[in-house]
Amino acid sequence: MNKPEPITPSAEAPVSLYAKHEPVFNRRIDGKFRRIKWAIMAACLAIYWVTPWLRWDRGPYAPDQAVLIDLEHRRFYMFGIEIWPQEFYFVAGLLIMAGIGLFLVTSAVGRAWCGYACPQTVWTDLFQHVDRLIDGDRNARFRLYKAPWGPAKIARRVFKWAIYLAISFATGGAWIFYFADAPTLHQEFWSGTAAPVAYGTVLVLTLTTFALGGFMREQVCIYMCPWPRIQTAMLDEKSLIVTYKEWRGEKRGSLKKAQKNPGEYGDCIDCNQCVAVCPTGIDIREGPQIGCITCALCIDACDRVMAETGRPRGLIDYATLEDAENEKKGHPPTRHAKLIWRPRTLVYFAVWAGIGLGLLFMLGTRVHTDVSVAKDRNPPYILMSDGSVRNGYTLRLHNMQNRPRDMVLGIEGLPGAVMWTEDMAREAASRTLTRTVAPDATQVVRVYVVAPEDTRDQDFAFTLEAQGEERESDTAKAQFDAPGDE
Numbered sequence: 001m002n003k004p005e006p007i008t009p010s011a012e013a014p015v016s017l018y019a020k021h022e023p024v025f026n027r028r029i030d031g032k033f034r035r036i037k038w039a040i041m042a043a044c045l046a047i048y049w050v051t052p053w054l055r056w057d058r059g060p061y062a063p064d065q066a067v068l069i070d071l072e073h074r075r076f077y078m079f080g081i082e083i084w085p086q087e088f089y090f091v092a093g094l095l096i097m098a099g100i101g102l103f104l105v106t107s108a109v110g111r112a113w114c115g116y117a118c119p120q121t122v123w124t125d126l127f128q129h130v131d132r133l134i135d136g137d138r139n140a141r142f143r144l145y146k147a148p149w150g151p152a153k154i155a156r157r158v159f160k161w162a163i164y165l166a167i168s169f170a171t172g173g174a175w176i177f178y179f180a181d182a183p184t185l186h187q188e189f190w191s192g193t194a195a196p197v198a199y200g201t202v203l204v205l206t207l208t209t210f211a212l213g214g215f216m217r218e219q220v221c222i223y224m225c226p227w228p229r230i231q232t233a234m235l236d237e238k239s240l241i242v243t244y245k246e247w248r249g250e251k252r253g254s255l256k257k258a259q260k261n262p263g264e265y266g267d268c269i270d271c272n273q274c275v276a277v278c279p280t281g282i283d284i285r286e287g288p289q290i291g292c293i294t295c296a297l298c299i300d301a302c303d304r305v306m307a308e309t310g311r312p313r314g315l316i317d318y319a320t321l322e323d324a325e326n327e328k329k330g331h332p333p334t335r336h337a338k339l340i341w342r343p344r345t346l347v348y349f350a351v352w353a354g355i356g357l358g359l360l361f362m363l364g365t366r367v368h369t370d371v372s373v374a375k376d377r378n379p380p381y382i383l384m385s386d387g388s389v390r391n392g393y394t395l396r397l398h399n400m401q402n403r404p405r406d407m408v409l410g411i412e413g414l415p416g417a418v419m420w421t422e423d424m425a426r427e428a429a430s431r432t433l434t435r436t437v438a439p440d441a442t443q444v445v446r447v448y449v450v451a452p453e454d455t456r457d458q459d460f461a462f463t464l465e466a467q468g469e470e471r472e473s474d475t476a477k478a479q480f481d482a483p484g485d486e
């Protein structure tokens with residue numbers, strides 16, 4: 001009789017889809033890439049906190065905040081640019097540029113966005129710095145983590161979380177200043193007279209920053225953010241990534257072993273410094289991983305070890321998989337500039353720059369006069385006692401200049417038709433009407449158009465011409481409905 005197959009542990013135990021969170025106690029490191037990270041972090045935080053307080057003089061009729069998303073008046077201000085709701089394609093264009101820009105950066109320098117400029121990275125870095133200031137570097141933090149809870153540990157934790165909370169509050173608090181005049185809202189906020197939505201927004205953003213930056217950290221990058229998956233799909237063998245040159249580093253062994261057995265060991269002395277400094281707690285020597293945000297701190301750490309042991313730098317370095325293979329065969333590494341400017345990145349750059357130039361051209365040539373029309377649908381027309389036909393329209397006259405302007409509204413096409421508005425007598429109807437539109441404002445006008453008895457269904461247009469030096473104009477197509485054509 002055959003013996004039963006032994007049951008292996010793997011067959012018996014269900015595979016867990018949940019990996020227990022292991023806290024990361026990364027060591028402080030100094031080096032070229034760390035200094036670049038400091039500079040980018042400082043720039044990102046400064047831009048975020050300072051921008052709402054910058055002023056920009058737009059005259060007496062528009063807000064003087066340089067960057068403002070004015071939800072109440074449905075405007076977006078960015079320095080000298082003012083975007084109206086009907087010009088939302090500019091914002092759509094900027095979002096498309098941001099998306100293609102991310103593709104461009106990923107194809108050129110891998111996950112540089114994740115490693116240097118992503119808000120999750122920047123705020124995690126800031127919180128980790130607070131950890132170091134309060135609890136000390138890696139070993140001290142680990143000892144404190146393992147220590148039993150007592151008054152000293154509780155006091156440290158409370159103090160540190162209070163700092164986390166202050167940073168989170170400053171982060172959430174700054175966000176609302178992008179949506180209203182910052183000095184006014186600041187005063188209203190602290191006097192308790194701001195809108196409830198302002199307090200709600202600050203509360204939600206404070207709590208999310210506290211949780212994501214203070215506690216979840218690399219978990220957001222590894223498990224929550226979709227971007228690493230998208231980027232992984234976009235990387236190819238020519239993409240720059242942080243690479244451990246295993247052909248040079250293996251077989252690993254301590255300095256002592258290497259000295260005792262010359263020629264048997266590679267350059268990696270297995271000191272684990274690259275792991276100790278990693279903000280996501282991974283070991284790059286195990287190959288490219290989704291947890292690697294390519295912050296390059298392991299390069300700084302390993303370069304320092306190489307310098308101390310008298311070996312050439314670059315055991316861990318920015319390299320493409322293709323280049324690493326070539327290096328392994330003894331070829332010199334390709335210059336990074338050459339790797340960055342390859343056909344794929346050039347195509348992304350061309351598309352990105354093309355959209356940017358297109359937007360700039362449209363911005364430079366856009367007119368500051370706009371008319372839009374909505375026709376009455378019920379009833380579509382009214383038969384007048386003299387046999388003529390009347391249609392009703394609601395027109396919006398937009399004056400996008402910071403001064404009042406006279407605007408002449410006219411009818412183009414529709415022979416014999418005249419128009420009048422609710423605030424004038426029908427006898428005064430004509431083919432043109434003049435309205436004065438307030439600065440930076442929209443005037444809503446109810447217009448009645450009446451056409452002679454035998455008029456059929458047809459298209460026509462309303463024209464709007466701003467008077468003054470510029471004489472800008474705009475046209476809006478409209479439909480005229482008449483009986484007997486349904």
Ligand code: SF4
Binds near residue numbers: 273315
């Ligand atoms: S820092 Fe360099 S030498 Fe040390 S373990 Fe990492 S790869 Fe090896």
Ligand code: SF4
Binds near residue numbers: 274280281284294
């Ligand atoms: S492995 Fe290196 S590059 Fe990747 S996240 Fe860790 S320290 Fe940064």
